[in-house]
Structure formats: C-alpha cells, structure tokens
Amino acid sequence: MEGKRDKCEICGKDLVYATKIGGYKELICEFCENIINTNIYCEDGHYICDSCHIKGPIEIIEDICEKTNIKDPFKLADKIMKHHKFKMYGPEHHVLTPAVIITVLRNNNITKTNGELITLFDIKEAIRRASKIPGGWCGFYGSCGAGMGSGVAISIFTGANPSKNIPRSLANEMTSRSLSKIADNLEHCCKRSVKISICEALDFMKEKFNINLNFYQKKCAFSILNDKCEKASCPMF
Numbered sequence: 001m002e003g004k005r006d007k008c009e010i011c012g013k014d015l016v017y018a019t020k021i022g023g024y025k026e027l028i029c030e031f032c033e034n035i036i037n038t039n040i041y042c043e044d045g046h047y048i049c050d051s052c053h054i055k056g057p058i059e060i061i062e063d064i065c066e067k068t069n070i071k072d073p074f075k076l077a078d079k080i081m082k083h084h085k086f087k088m089y090g091p092e093h094h095v096l097t098p099a100v101i102i103t104v105l106r107n108n109n110i111t112k113t114n115g116e117l118i119t120l121f122d123i124k125e126a127i128r129r130a131s132k133i134p135g136g137w138c139g140f141y142g143s144c145g146a147g148m149g150s151g152v153a154i155s156i157f158t159g160a161n162p163s164k165n166i167p168r169s170l171a172n173e174m175t176s177r178s179l180s181k182i183a184d185n186l187e188h189c190c191k192r193s194v195k196i197s198i199c200e201a202l203d204f205m206k207e208k209f210n211i212n213l214n215f216y217q218k219k220c221a222f223s224i225l226n227d228k229c230e231k232a233s234c235p236m237f
Contacts, residue, residue, distance in 0.1 A: 006089055008042035016043055017139065040136050050135050056085045057092035058131060065103040065123050072215045073104045073198050081191060081222065088226055091135040093190035094145030097197045098126035101153035108213055113158045113167075122156050129155075138193070143175075144182045146193035150201045151175030157205075174204050186230045191222045195236045 005014035010030055018024055018039035026037050027047035034049060041047045060083050070076040077100045080086060106118035129152050133145035154160070154174040160167030178197040186192075195217075205211040220236050223229045231237050 008044070008046050009048060009087070010046040011042060011044055014043050016041055017136065019140075039140075050091055053087075053090050053135065054092045054095065054131065057083075057087065057090070058095055058127065060086055061092070061095055061099050062124065062127055065099050065127075066120055068103065069107055071104055071107045071213070073100050073202070073213065074195065074215050074217050076100050076104060077194055077198060078218070078221060081194075088222070089188075089190045091131075091133060091137075091145060093194050094133040094137070094149050095127050095130040097146045097149030097194050097201075098130050098153040098156070099123055100194075100198065101150065101201050102126045102156055104213060105157065105211075110211055112156075113209065118157075126152055126156055138182075138188060144179060144193050144197075146190065146197045147178035147182050148175050149194075150178045150197040150204075153201060154204065170208065174201065177204060184235075186233060187228045189226065189228070189230070189234070191220065191226075192230075192234055192236050195220075 007013065008015055016023070024037055024039050025041060026035055027041055027045065028035055029047055029049040029052055031048060031052040036047070036049050038047060061080055064080050068076060068079070070079065077096060080096060080100070086092065102118060102123050106123070111117055130145070130149045133148055138144040151171045151174045155167070155171035158167035158170055160171045162168060178200045181196045181200055182193050202213060202215065205213070220234070223231060223237060229237070
C-alpha cells in the first residue's frame with residue numbers, strides 16, 4: 001500500500017520522489033537559488049536544497065548541544081525536536097542522532113575508549129559528518145541517515161577510521177543494528193528513526209563498553225503533529 005505523501009514546505013502540496021531518469025529535474029532552490037539536478041520536489045515545482053533545508057535546524061542542534069547539561073538522550077532529542085524551527089521530516093534528523101549521543105556521553109562524564117574526554121570538538125565533528133548524509137537516503141539508498149548517525153557516534157567514541165579494524169567494525173555494526181530495527185514496514189518517520197537509533201546505541205554501549213545511561217522515554221510528543229503517524233503500531237508511540 002502506498003504511504004501518505006510528504007508535503008512541500010512552500011505551498012503544502014505533495015512532494016514527488018522520482019525514481020526514473022525522466023523524473024529528475026533541474027530546479028532552482030527557493031532560498032539559495034542554486035540550480036540542482038534533483039529527484040525530490042513539489043508537484044508544483046518548488047524545491048529546497050539539502051543545504052538550505054538543514055541550515056536553521058543544524059544551528060539549533062549545535063547551539064543546544066553546546067550549552068546543555070541534559071544527561072538523558074531522549075529528553076535532549078525531544079528538546080531539540082520541539083524547537084519551532086525544527087521540521088517534522090528532513091536530513092537534520094541524520095545530524096540529531098549522533099549529536100545527541102555524543103553530547104549525553106559528555107554530560108555523563110563518559111570518556112572515549114582511549115581515555116580522552118569528550119569535547120565540543122567531538123560534538124561538532126558528529127554534526128559535520130552527519131550533515132553530509134542527504135535527504136531521502138532511506139528510500140533511495142537503503143540506509144536511513146538517523147541509523148547511520150548512530151554509527152557516526154560510535155566512530156567518534158572509538159576513534160575509528162578506515163584502517164582501524166575493530167573500531168571501524170564496531171561503527172558499522174552499530175549502524176547495521178539501528179537499520180535492522182528501522183526496517184519495520186511502517187510509514188517512514190524521522191522522529192521514530194532517531195529514537196530507535198538512540199535506543200540501539202544505548203543497548204550497544206551497554207553491551208560493548210559496559211556504559212549504562214539513565215533515561216526515561218515519554219509518550220511521543222509529535223504524534224498529534226504528524227498526519228502520517230502510525231500511532232499504536234509505532235514502538236515509540
């Protein structure tokens with residue numbers, strides 16, 4: 001069954017997700033006016049590029065994570081997602097996942113696997129890396145950006161790079177575990193994907209590094225704002 005359609009932020013009409021070469025269009029971003037070849041656009045031709053889409057929310061994530069002393073990852077994620085400039089859907093959620101994970105590790109005085117303190121640089125590095133994951137990655141490349149964000153967090157926590165066998169493997173294992181839970185046959189929801197990825201990261205850190213973080217999951221605060229909400233079928237509802 002075809003899911004409900006995402007909406008254009010300019011006019012509110014349905015978005016088009018083109019999957020064939022004839023569906024791609026050269027469109028001008030409504031904000032920066034750069035011309036982009038894209039397969040995601042409004043049925044009336046409106047288009048917002050990824051850079052403009054995430055510009056405001058990325059600044060929100062960085063600002064809150066830099067200043068907060070919140071130790072509960074779900075409380076921090078909800079605080080950011082409730083900001084009036086943070087959207088219901090979009091690639092900013094790819095960034096939110098690792099930023100929240102790394103921030104709460106810092107706020108809980110957890111050191112990295114090499115014994116070093118987690119710093120603001122690590123949070124900004126999580127944001128920088130995850131900002132490169134484009135929108136629509138879940139459907140077009142089979143890899144949800146929020147799930148990939150959990151792998152980014154573990155990569156930073158372990159100091160992984162392509163030539164470090166175990167840290168690299170741990171980062172990939174983290175991503176795969178998040179993606180396996182995100183692949184749930186439900187209507188796509190960025191909020192759910194973020195929270196699933198955080199859940200998996202908490203279990204992963206407990207299992208691999210004996211790290212136990214205190215947290216409390218409240219009922220989803222976004223259900224009433226999302227006309228595509230799966231409600232009781234969603235594990236985060």
